Amino acid sequence: MSAAGARAHYGGGVERSLETQVNQAVEAWMRWLPRWQPATHRGRVAVCRRCLGSPVLAAAGLGADVPHGVQHGMSTRIKTIIDHAVADYTARNLPMLQSELDEQAERNRARSYRPAEDLPPEFEGLPLDPDPDPEAPFLFTIAGLAAESAAAMPALPPLSAEAKAALRQEVALADEYANLVGREVCALLEHHREEIHAAVGRFVEPQIDAMLADLARALDTPFDPDGHGFAP
Numbered sequence: 001m002s003a004a005g006a007r008a009h010y011g012g013g014v015e016r017s018l019e020t021q022v023n024q025a026v027e028a029w030m031r032w033l034p035r036w037q038p039a040t041h042r043g044r045v046a047v048c049r050r051c052l053g054s055p056v057l058a059a060a061g062l063g064a065d066v067p068h069g070v071q072h073g074m075s076t077r078i079k080t081i082i083d084h085a086v087a088d089y090t091a092r093n094l095p096m097l098q099s100e101l102d103e104q105a106e107r108n109r110a111r112s113y114r115p116a117e118d119l120p121p122e123f124e125g126l127p128l129d130p131d132p133d134p135e136a137p138f139l140f141t142i143a144g145l146a147a148e149s150a151a152a153m154p155a156l157p158p159l160s161a162e163a164k165a166a167l168r169q170e171v172a173l174a175d176e177y178a179n180l181v182g183r184e185v186c187a188l189l190e191h192h193r194e195e196i197h198a199a200v201g202r203f204v205e206p207q208i209d210a211m212l213a214d215l216a217r218a219l220d221t222p223f224d225p226d227g228h229g230f231a232p
């Protein structure tokens with residue numbers, strides 16, 4: 001199906017509700033933002049694949065100069081909207097992919113340990129464990145426990161070549177639809193750029209300025225405890 005065909009499938013009603021969903025996601029992010037605080041622990045080494053180069057964040061005006069936690073709270077909320085739209089489209093139009101997903105979901109429910117589910121948006125999609133510290137190795141990791149629990153499940157029955165081809169075709173349609181919805185959502189998000197920018201100016205920038213001022217003081221202190229300078 002073409003992008004235009006996919007568009008015809010969701011029609012005016014769902015388009016309006018996409019707009020409502022984006023408005024609500026931005027509102028939820030705005031309500032959360034005043035509680036955001038700069039991370040005081042050692043920064044992560046790994047980059048976040050959801051946020052790095054995200055067109056959603058570009059549309060929102062949350063560039064690389066904005067702390068990752070602030071970006072992540074937005075990108076995750078918006079991703080949820082896209083995921084739901086694609087899930088709805090799949091349920092209505094892509095029966096093979098849907099039954100594959102149902103089977104997967106069934107297996108997931110049977111799994112005993114699912115630490116990555118039901119997290120608040122600020123934590124969803126992030127690595128489950130802190131970066132490994134070579135001086136203090138972990139006895140176990142949450143990701144490791146989850147992988148063990150997943151490995152204990154029996155393998156899915158193999159698909160025939162025809163079924164595989166049909167499934168691939170449906171996956172491509174789902175991808176196409178996800179891109180379509182993603183572009184739509186980005187266009188909607190652009191209407192919120194100013195309020196998002198204002199919120200960052202109000203709640204994020206002062207905290208970063210304060211942190212930098214603290215850092216500058218901490219660096220000055222060892223050499224200049226009384227403010228006299230250290231010239232002889």
Ligand SMILES: [Zn+2]
Pocket residue numbers: 048049050051052068071072075
């Ligand atoms: Zn992120």
